[in-house]
Amino acid sequence: MRPRLTHRDRTQRAFRTCTVLIDTAEWMKTELRGPLAAFDITMRDFRLLELLYREGALPVKDVGPRLGARRSVLTRMIARTCGLGWTRQITTTLPPIAFEHAHLHHALARIPRRGRRIAVIGLTKSGKRFMKDVLPRHLKLMKALLRVLHIREQDTLARICQKLRQGDILKFVHELRMEDTE
Numbered sequence: 021m022r023p024r025l026t027h028r029d030r031t032q033r034a035f036r037t038c039t040v041l042i043d044t045a046e047w048m049k050t051e052l053r054g055p056l057a058a059f060d061i062t063m064r065d066f067r068l069l070e071l072l073y074r075e076g077a078l079p080v081k082d083v084g085p086r087l088g089a090r091r092s093v094l095t096r097m098i099a100r101t102c103g104l105g106w107t108r109q110i111t112t113t114l115p116p117i118a119f120e121h122a123h124l125h126h127a128l129a130r131i132p133r134r135g136r137r138i139a140v141i142g143l144t145k146s147g148k149r150f151m152k153d154v155l156p157r158h159l160k161l162m163k164a165l166l167r168v169l170h171i172r173e174q175d176t177l178a179r180i181c182q183k184l185r186q187g188d189i190l191k192f193v194h195e196l197r198m199e200d201t202e
Contacts, residue, residue, distance in 0.1 A: 041184075048165060051165060052158070052161065052162070052165075055157065059150075060104070061101070064087065064097055065100055066158070068094075069147060072142055072147070073147075073148065073151040073155065076142065077141065077142030077143075078140065078141060080094065080140065098141055101147070106150055107143055108142060108143075108144050109139055109141045110139070110140055112137070114137075115135045116133040116134060
């Protein structure tokens with residue numbers, strides 16, 4: 021039977037675990053950024069290109085939340101990738117929503133209706149060619165980095181990382197209120 025851990029022991033173990041996790045994440049980022057730096061793009065730029073390569077053109081308002089990027093960051097990413105000629109952003113009009121004529125003012129009934137305007141971003145031909153060349157090599161690098169883990173361990177790691185992101189706010193608040201005893 022293992023001895024019961026004290027509050028201090030649990031705190032030290034959490035600190036060690038967090039430090040190892042942060043160091044490992046930084047190491048992986050460095051390893052993955054290296055090849056991308058040759059093309060003068062960041063990891064976030066690459067994630068944008070990969071999303072567009074996988075799913076095709078998307079409304080800009082949908083891209084930000086999927087990448088976890090604020091609008092200002094997304095605007096810079098789009099400007100950078102457009103400047104490199106890999107993406108193109110256009111503004112288009114959606115079809116108008118079906119609306120009964122009875123609900124329109126008689127003066128507006130004769131005016132043709134238009135839908136909302138939205139910005140859409142997609143890959144250009146050179147962007148698709150770039151991703152076709154670079155993506156397989158990048159995926160190979162990711163696979164090589166994770167090769168030390170078995171498939172089950174990779175799945176477990178992914179689940180643990182997702183669980184850490186979700187967190188448990190009640191445990192967090194309880195831990196903050198707990199007094200440190202020495």
